[in-house]
Amino acid sequence: MTRTDPLDVPRPHARLHFGVFFQGVNHWTIWSAPDSGSQIDPASFRQVAQTAERGLFDAFFLGEGLRLREVDGRIHDLDVAGRPDAITQLAALAAVTRRIGLVSTSNSTFNEPADLARRLSGLDLLSEGRAGWNVVTTDNAWTGANFRRGGYLDHADRYRRAEEFLTVARALWDGWEDGAVADSAGAPAWSAPGAVHQVRHQGPQFDVDLAPTLPRSAQGHPVIFQAGDSGEGRDFAARNADVIFSAHGNDFDDALAFADDIRRRLRAVGRPDDDLRILPGTEIILGATEEEAQEKKHWIRLQQVTPATALGIAGLLWGIDLSDRDADGPLPEEDPVVTENDGSFGARRIADPRAVVAEWRAKAQAYGWSLRETVIALGPQRGHVGTPSGLADKFAHFVRHGAIDGFNVTPYLIPDGLDDIVDLLVPELQERGIYRTEYTGPTLRENLGLRAPLTHRSAPDRRQAG
């Protein structure tokens, strides 16, 4: 990667934003390494959050689980599982961090707005304006089996519910006027008369009537994140979100195409096209030399895709239990079994297994790969591999050309996985002028350079961040 003239680019002054995603489930977190720590000990969460804060990251993210993953009706036992409730864990982290944003993945299908909006407000106040909400949806009855509502939400309804959920949540967050609470114990009342508004909402999904119990934080509303990649998801993000997670951060052209698509959708709904931050999830593997980084990547992939994991992934693709096969041998000779439902929940679904298997066979034959090597080589190509200096140049190119606004880093190791990124990569980024040297402000919204919450845009507003 050659260095571009910093000023001869569309966004010469763009800054890269980092978040860290504490993964919680899946095989990308290497639990088998000797220095891999506990996935549930509060010390692990604290260490990752504090390391990220030392590295001036914008945000610390937690995922959500509502049911343990299964394959063919049996609990999946190969990967990391078992994690805390996100908002509860983040409220604890609010006490031991000062500037980093705290973002909860919370489902709009299996929560209710009065409850979730209140919990997020509480986190926002306890962190003094550092809360975020990654809005996710579910439509399957399998997850519903753990909830009062049970059952099933039509696929089409999940975003409708999410959107109405957000409408109600925002009304609750806006239910208190700023300065509603008295600043003196001698005041006639604790809150100014009329400053707290009853929220009445009647819609297809929700029928809610209550007086909200919390004021807004310093950032106005929790920052809204969205992660769906479908057209529907992207439109939802364009209408509602402040930040979009994407899977488009690996290849420059792909990332730029995604960003252009998002900008188009933003303009279509009347928002400025720089109104959303685009943070693809990524893994970052660093080495002192290119060669060392590639060797490290190879080692990491072997830890992530163990023989059993390779057979599990292939089994999902083939629709056959392959657990007794040899992962280091050739690909299974059978044709994949195509069923309506692949029998896995919470694991990935494969749209056209026959086509994928055909591609796997062709590549494996051409390169002489074993099944495990094929799974590694043709699985999702995640992340960036290189030297701190090389990657800093690459990221500068990405961000200055508007392909991304930053990355949501998924460390492959807990709790030390961020150390080299913070210690080695961040200084290189700072040297190139694409990374902050101190936090912009006390709130997550300010650090991400976001404008005021969407419902606050029309009125002249002191929260306008520009």
Added chain:
Amino acid sequence: MSGPALHLAVEIDGDGAHPAAWRRAAHSPDQLLTPRRVAQVAAIAENAGFTLITLDDGVLPPGASPDPVGRIGAVERAAFVAASTSTIGIAPVVPVTYAEPFHVSSQLASLDHISAGRAGWVVAEEERPEAARAWGRPLVADADARARESRDGVEVARALWDSWEDDAVIRSVATSRYLDRERLHYIDFTGDTYAVKGPAIVPRPPQGQLVVLGRPDRVPAAQLDVALVEGRDLASVATAAARTAAPHVFAEVEVALDTPEATAAERLADLEQHAPWTDRGRLRHIGSADQLVALLGDLRRHVDGVRLRPLVLDEDLAVLSRLVLPALSERRLVARPLPGTSLRSTLGLERPANRFAAAALATQEDAR
């Protein structure tokens, strides 16, 4: 003196038990809903040597104007406090009248992990019809139906806490298995109004089961670790305590104490100009620290602990920590929780065996 120590809990929601407590608070009203305030009150209670703090909650405002109408959720406050304290027990009030028991179970199990085994749960109910409208759920109208929701909610939470055996995470590098799925269990709960499949997403809490506190007339004794009993006088508290089958009984006691600046009666009279301190049929002590020490000494013959509800936290908590707890401690009537000790251990409650592990073991024995 001999005998087991009395456990002291203190309720620290808002500015105190009196609706107008905020008028005598040491901070301005707009400081109530701040992290600094939340951490400060917990730190005072911990330093004073209380066994447990409880944090009241509900979806509706805590009171009506002109008194406070704001409150941060108890689980969020509890988690925040857990990270800024080290020995005190922490029990949020969580009603399950409308909430999702699966979420409640996860939140509380997480609190136990975060606090390294210092978490409890005060089971409560959303009694007002407005709560149903807030949640957007059908009204759970009568007391029996609410008790059913409490019973089912506690049953689900407790079953989910057991749905991971303690050693379910095996990290077996040799077999590539992170979990032993034989040590994970579906709970397959089916109640009158809903069903829950399980297992939990949170590994078993450090205490195995959190300490569950609740009213014995609302939650079956078999589901409680600590029954919270009420009575206007010592005799009725003693009667209520004797009737309770839960392992521990705590009495609810409202306190207003003499301070160097004003007597308890004066302080109360000041607040009563603004709003009445509603009589909820609880023992109420209005007077000196010494008298309270004596009362607690008497109560110790009938109950295992007392939950104090101070009139004004900023005033009464100071007297409790300067005069009451030291006096009790000197006479060995109370014991300060020790660092590194779970709430269960502090209370002298055993760590429960896992129901599923126990069942598996029994099956194995039968097979022999």
